[in-house]
Amino acid sequence: xxxxxxxxxxxxxxxxxxxxxxxxxxxxxxxxxxxxxxxxxxxxxxxxxxxxxxxxxxxxxxxxxxxxxxxxxxxxxxxxxxxxxxxxxxxxxxxxxxxxxxxxxxxxxxxxxxxxxxxxxxxxxxxxxxxxxxxxxxxxxxxxxxxxxxxxxxxxxxxxxxxxxxxxxxxxxxxxxxxxxxxxxxxxxxxxxxxxxxxxxxxxxxxxxxxxxxxxxxxxxxxxxxxxxxxxxxxxxxxxxxxxxxxxxxxxxxxxxxxxxxxxxxxxxxxxxxxxxxxxxx
Amino acid sequence: xxxxxxxxxxxxxxxxxxxxxxxxxxxxxxxxxxxxxxxxxxxxxxxxxxxxxxxxxxxxxxxxxxxxxxxxxxxxxxxxxxxxxxxxxxxxxxxxxxxxxxxxxxxxxxxxxxxxxxxxxxxxxxxxxxxxxxxxxxxxxxxxxxxxxxxxxxxxxxxxxxxxxxxxxxxxxxxxxxxxxxxxxxxxxxxxxxxxxxxxxxxxxxxxxxxxxxxxxxxxxxxxxxxxxxxxxxxxxxxxxxxxxxxxxxxxxxxxxxxxxxxxxxxxxxxxxxxxxxxxxxxxxxxxxxxxxx
Numbered sequence: 001x002x003x004x005x006x007x008x009x010x011x012x013x014x015x016x017x018x019x020x021x022x023x024x025x026x027x028x029x030x031x032x033x034x035x036x037x038x039x040x041x042x043x044x045x046x047x048x049x050x051x052x053x054x055x056x057x058x059x060x061x062x063x064x065x066x067x068x069x070x071x072x073x074x075x076x077x078x079x080x081x082x083x084x085x086x087x088x089x090x091x092x093x094x095x096x097x098x099x100x101x102x103x104x105x106x107x108x109x110x111x112x113x114x115x116x117x118x119x120x121x122x123x124x125x126x127x128x129x130x131x132x133x134x135x136x137x138x139x140x141x142x143x144x145x146x147x148x149x150x151x152x153x154x155x156x157x158x159x160x161x162x163x164x165x166x167x168x169x170x171x172x173x174x175x176x177x178x179x180x181x182x183x184x185x186x187x188x189x190x191x192x193x194x195x196x197x198x199x200x201x202x203x204x205x206x207x208x209x210x211x212x213x214x215x216x217x218x219x220x221x222x223x224x225x226x227x228x229x230x231x232x233x234x235x236x237x238x239x240x241x242x243x244x245x246x247x248x249x250x251x252x253x254x255x256x257x258x259x260x261x262x263x264x265x266x267x268x269x270x271x272x273x274x275x276x277x278x279x280x281x282x
Numbered sequence: 283x284x285x286x287x288x289x290x291x292x293x294x295x296x297x298x299x300x301x302x303x304x305x306x307x308x309x310x311x312x313x314x315x316x317x318x319x320x321x322x323x324x325x326x327x328x329x330x331x332x333x334x335x336x337x338x339x340x341x342x343x344x345x346x347x348x349x350x351x352x353x354x355x356x357x358x359x360x361x362x363x364x365x366x367x368x369x370x371x372x373x374x375x376x377x378x379x380x381x382x383x384x385x386x387x388x389x390x391x392x393x394x395x396x397x398x399x400x401x402x403x404x405x406x407x408x409x410x411x412x413x414x415x416x417x418x419x420x421x422x423x424x425x426x427x428x429x430x431x432x433x434x435x436x437x438x439x440x441x442x443x444x445x446x447x448x449x450x451x452x453x454x455x456x457x458x459x460x461x462x463x464x465x466x467x468x469x470x471x472x473x474x475x476x477x478x479x480x481x482x483x484x485x486x487x488x489x490x491x492x493x494x495x496x497x498x499x500x501x502x503x504x505x506x507x508x509x510x511x512x513x514x515x516x517x518x519x520x521x522x523x524x525x526x527x528x529x530x531x532x533x534x535x536x537x538x539x540x541x542x543x544x545x546x547x548x549x550x551x552x553x554x555x556x557x558x559x560x561x562x563x564x565x566x567x568x569x570x571x572x573x574x575x576x
Contacts, residue, residue: 011471018373026397087301104308110561112499114526118550119311176293204401207501233403240407257404268399272392
């Protein structure tokens with residue numbers, strides 16, 4: 001009896017311990033980056049160009065580049081992803097084709113990000129002659145986030161009660177009119193939440209942009225979608241592995257890491273709060 | 283009236299095409315890798331490619347294209363990552379699904395999500411500045427950039443996937459199973475280990491498969507934190523170079539259209555097939571699970 005009691009406490013203690021370890025891992029990550037990065041991050045760091053071979057100055061072009069490429073990703077992947085989700089949730093009948101589409105989405109979600117990079121090189125950089133540019137990189141990241149956006153948007157569409165659709169149809173609306181006026185508005189917050197989460201992943205990705213448009217250093221901001229760009233994740237990669245004076249630029253690397261993690265964190269937080277408010281409403 | 287009908291048809295066609303686009307994309311990725319990769323074998327023998335251990339495509343005179351060491355390296359860091367992430371992930375999932383109070387659960391879930399959102403390049407960076415030196419100090423090594431370092435970091439990267447998918451699976455176990463067990467006098471721990479976890483088994487397997495897929499395909503973390511020595515590894519203290527890292531390092535420097543260029547697509551195809559296989563297993567297990575439940 002005592003052994004049983006011991007096993008009970010020990011077992012449950014072990015499970016609690018694993019949860020504590022996971023939380024601690026996140027704490028260590030955030031703590032280390034915040035404490036060592038916060039001394040570097042200042043207004044000048046955010047709005048200055050890198051100076052003297054990236055040993056001093058700020059990360060302004062990397063921030064702008066990441067925002068620019070994420071905008072391209074958004075313009076491409078959200079309309080396409082949401083449309084595909086509308087097809088799956090509103091039009092598709094269960095059958096072999098629909099199953100094939102769903103299997104493809106799940107498999108696309110598992111394709112390694114570097115493979116998207118290879119695909120981007122062949123399709124956008126060489127095939128469509130976009131060159132290494134913001135456009136190529138943004139489209140590559142768009143493909144990467146597509147399965148995520150479809151999956152979360154479909155889930156959002158599924159939560160809209162069936163009676164909303166039927167109400168519109170009963171009043172003589174066509175299918176599209178019912179989707180447009182009675183389904184999309186109610187699914188919109190959910191779609192937004194999923195999309196923000198997907199885009200935050202894209203903003204932090206490095207591998208897909210390595211060969212599709214990101215640059216080591218540029219003296220000015222990209223002027224058009226056909227220019228190369230600097231990006232926060234790649235800048236962090238360079239500062240921590242490729243720079244000629246790695247020890248000297250370590251504080252700058254920490255500052256870049258902090259800005260990158262903070263950016264992604266804020267996007268995540270927006271999505272999580274949005275979802276929380278949403279759940280209370282329904 | 284007629285206009286309306288045409289519009290409806292057009293709208294349907296538009297959504298249908300966007301729906302089908304994902305199939306086209308997946309097929310396109312596969313064909314692109316396959317046909318570009320195939321061109322490698324104009325210059326390289328099949329057997330040398332898959333079973334050769336020396337990868338040195340830029341060697342003067344006699345370049346070699348053996349991928350075995352990097353395949354072994356990829357498997358090794360993935361195995362190491364899973365040894366850490368599977369017990370930790372399933373333990374955490376069981377805690378969140380079965381033991382935690384609703385309040386703690388509602389706090390833990392966003393925390394897992396935030397962990398999932400940390401960019402891989404930031405994890406790799408911490409592997410260089412924080413974990414690597416720690417590994418070196420603990421084991422008395424000259425450098426901490428090795429397979430062990432990579433494994434721990436990959437475990438961190440695959441944990442959120444394993445936790446969230448396992449947790450869903452554990453929570454999906456019908457209440458009656460647990461209640462029946464309690465009614466028979468079983469304790470909380472016994473019920474969890476003997477009833478709930480076995481009932482969620484296929485979902486847990488699927489979560490592990492997805493975690494493995496994540497670890498195999500991860501690029502930046504291993505690129506930054508494993509040292510990238512290109513040789514057959516002998517243990518977890520050796521520096522390794524994975525498939526993903528090789529593509530990331532070499533694609534930028536290789537001249538277009540050479541055997542080396544195509545070889546990078548060939549290893550990309552190998553990588554694609556590995557993650558495809560892992561996903562397929564996850565898919566089959568989940569399908570079986572759904573059948574079993576109905």
